[in-house]
Amino acid sequence: MYRFKPELRIPGPVPVPSAVSLQMARPVVNHRGAVFHEKFPDVLSRLQPLFGTKNPIYMITGSGTAGMETAVSNLVSPGTPVLCLVGGFFGKRWMELCTAYKAEVHVLEFPWDRGVDPDQVADFLASHPEIELIFMVHNESSTAVLNDVEGVSRARGDHQALLVVDAVSALGGTPCEMDARGLDVVVSASQKCLMMPPGAAFIALSERARAYVEKSEASRYYFDLRKYEQFLAKGETPFTPNIHIVFALEEALRMMEEEGLENVYARHLLMRDMTRAGARALGLELLVRDEDASPTLTAIKFPEADSFRQRVREKYGVEFAGGQGIHAGRVFRVGHMGYATPLDVLTALAVLEIELKKYGQATEAAERVMAAR
Ligand SMILES: Cc1ncc(COP(=O)(O)O)c(C=O)c1O
Incomplete structure (x- = not known):
């Protein structure tokens, strides 16, 4: 070998391009100082075309699961009725997270070699008007299935449920089109299609999801997106971020922008x-x-x-x-x-x-x- x-x-x-790795060796800067203030919001805004949203992107220091838990902890209170679409290991992770946060969890199971079926989602929602949140995986890494997020989004019709999407192994490898497809919460992470080392999760909210997060009585602290929003306005994060991932992201995005x-x-x-x-x-x-x-x-x-x-x-x-x-x-x-x-x-x-x-x-x-x- x-x-x-x-x-x-x-x-x-995934392997990291050397131009991106080199960014990880830069001197540490103050995460409450001028260099970071200037760079951080600008770099995050360059993720918007990948998410396909005009809304802000928040960075959470942690792995992809930290991003998933950010979504759940900001949305789920004890007893919140949710629907988890499970066709693999990461769909199951949504279910486990929702259970840990004491949601009233409903599950639609799909074979672990097939995409989720939007028609079954539509049928389920028709008889469950109380569901407030649907959790699904865009690209189910355990089965290598690309799920039809747009189909599930449409299957809601005028049902109230917000659609929460794990795009950890999808974002940057396949179009997300969050706004056009009506996705309400999208989560991703640094170490997949974004070509960086592990260490950061990224999350975006639709306007409806933002309002839901605002009024939610869910318990949260490190993952509280209301804090991330307040701090982003100053070009900061509420807690010490993975500063070098921000440098790395700038270079990774430059490479992706150059390729188109x-x-x-x-x-x-x-x-x-x-x-x-x-x-x-x-x-x-x-x-x-x-x-x-x-x-x-x-x-x-x-x-x-x-x-x-x-x-x-x-x-x-x-x-x-x-x-x-x-x-x-x-x-x-x-x-x-x-x-x-x-x-x-x-x-x-x-x-x-x-x-x-x-x-x-x-x-x-x-x-x-x-x-x-
Ligand atoms: C689709 C999907 N969701 C979530 C995760 C969890 O990410 P992490 O291992 O960074 O917590 C992974 C990681 O493989 C994944 O592929």
């Missing part, structure tokens, strides 16, 4: 299609049908997936992710998000091919390259 150059092909954290967001999204779609075509040509079975396929990662069915992953990691330094929840040990997941290119996909496919060939599973090399091309 080439320990000096690990190839992280997992769905986050449309091109960033197109690159992810190309990597999705290459991975799927290449895996199929290798005779491998994909977990998810084409209609539901994620642009940021691909899940591949494989018996004894974990020992296979270990072999690949030890011999080539290429790291794939394991299956989660019911897919543990039977699926491996290939990340192609953030700082990844079609060339990385070819490398991943080449490693798969070499290993599979040893075990008599591969067909001709040219076929794979042609399929991926």
Whole structure:
């Protein structure tokens, strides 16, 4: 294994471009001082096109789950009726968070290899007018499914429920279009498509969600978005932030702006299609049908997936992710998000091919390259 150059092909954290890493080595500045005041609101506002919102973005120091808990702790009081759409590990996390905050939790379960079905959501809401919040995942990283957030948003019709979306492994890899799609709360994190190290979550609210947060009697302190709003007006956060993530974000956004967001999204779609075509040509079975396929990662069915992953990691330094929840040990997941290119996909496919060939599973090399091309 080439320990000096690990190839992280997992769905986050992702490799970080060196221009972004270098920002993490800058001298620390005062988070209540002039340099930070000038930079922080400007950098956050440059996330707005990725969220597809004209509303402010707040940064919470913590991982993606801290972003999810920010949403729940600002919205859910004991007894709040909520609906969680669960088709994987991270949908389940919404359910666990809502349970921890003592919501009255209703769950719609979907198969862990399919997108959520907006029609079932519409049916459920028709008989449950009391639901105040719907929680769902845009890109379910445990199954490699891209969910139809727009369909679920529309399925509400004139139902009152706010739609809360985990876009942790989606934002920056696929359009979010928060305002146009009527999403009320969107949460993401630094270490996925945004090409940064872990350490920050980002969250945006619709006007309706902001009003709900304002009047909510939910208990909250570190995650209190009302405080984040007050402090953002001064160019600050209420508590000491991950200052270096702000520097890193500035550079990561510069790179994405230079490439052009449309091109960033197109690159992810190309990597999705290459991975799927290449895996199929290798005779491998994909977990998810084409209609539901994620642009940021691909899940591949494989018996004894974990020992296979270990072999690949030890011999080539290429790291794939394991299956989660019911897919543990039977699926491996290939990340192609953030700082990844079609060339990385070819490398991943080449490693798969070499290993599979040893075990008599591969067909001709040219076929794979042609399929991926
Ligand atoms: C869709 C999704 N939601 C939430 C999370 C949780 O993020 P974190 O591990 O940063 O807390 C992840 C992380 O893999 C994710 O992929």
